[in-house]
Amino acid sequence: EAGVAQSPRYKIIEKRQSVAFWCNPISGHATLYWYQQILGQGPKLLIQFQNNGVVDDSQLPKDRFSAERLKGVDSTLKIQPAKLEDSAVYLCASSLHTLGRAWGTEAFFGQGTRLTVV
Amino acid sequence: GQNIDQPTEMTATEGAIVQINCTYQTSGFNGLFWYQQHAGEAPTFLSYNVLDGLEEKGRFSSFLSRSKGYSYLLLKELQMKDSASYLCAVVLTGGGNKLTFGTGTQLKVEL
Numbered sequence: 001e002a003g004v005a006q007s008p009r010y011k012i013i014e015k016r017q018s019v020a021f022w023c024n025p026i027s028g029h030a031t032l033y034w035y036q037q038i039l040g041q042g043p044k045l046l047i048q049f050q051n052n053g054v055v056d057d058s059q060l061p062k063d064r065f066s067a068e069r070l071k072g073v074d075s076t077l078k079i080q081p082a083k084l085e086d087s088a089v090y091l092c093a094s095s096l097h098t099l100g101r102a103w104g105t106e107a108f109f110g111q112g113t114r115l116t117v118v
Numbered sequence: 119g120q121n122i123d124q125p126t127e128m129t130a131t132e133g134a135i136v137q138i139n140c141t142y143q144t145s146g147f148n149g150l151f152w153y154q155q156h157a158g159e160a161p162t163f164l165s166y167n168v169l170d171g172l173e174e175k176g177r178f179s180s181f182l183s184r185s186k187g188y189s190y191l192l193l194k195e196l197q198m199k200d201s202a203s204y205l206c207a208v209v210l211t212g213g214g215n216k217l218t219f220g221t222g223t224q225l226k227v228e229l
Binding site: 004031033035040041042043044045048050055056091098099100106107108109110111112 | 159160168207211216221222
């Protein structure tokens with residue numbers, strides 16, 4: 001079974017520039033998550049999709065971050081304009097169902113995109 | 119608000135047993151996950167608890183007490199490759215059942 005694919009793996013940009021990250025979840029997974037992980041911290045949920053609808057984006061800085069999930073499959077996360085504090089690893093994850101409904105349903109993570117804003 | 123606490127760092131000896139604790143105070147609970155994350159890599163699933171008690175999977179066991187808002191991950195027969203960050207994550211009810219992580223415990227296994 002192919003895992004969660006993310007690209008690019010690394011990205012360096014200057015502050016005030018824009019950047020986009022792409023995620024292809026595991027086939028058939030209805031739920032997709034974007035997390036931001038700053039060095040030394042746990043992942044922080046930015047946005048959660050159920051199919052192509054947003055179920056939670058309460059921690060997404062909507063003045064600069066946006067995300068979409070076209071046709072309930074692939075997703076993109078965009079930052080415009082970037083700030084120095086956006087330097088982090090951006091992790092995409094997917095799960096077959098909404099979590100907590102059954103054993104054997106966990107979130108699978110991609111390798112992440114390491115963003116450095118200079 | 120939500121609060122998930124873990125020790126920041128732990129050190130243990132190869133072959134020994136280590137217990138990593140996690141306490142949580144959340145509004146709504148629908149299960150707790152433990153993930154392992156090696157430096158520069160993606161988190162990988164270790165265990166899931168939704169009912170009180172112990173879940174055992176090989177060298178790894180996880181315990182949950184919902185009344186106490188407490189969980190632990192027990193690693194037996196430690197190996198050098200177990201050096202990693204261990205993330206406790208709680209599933210919060212409502213709004214699609216969000217998976218909320220603690221800050222992680224960096225475990226160092228020494229000879």
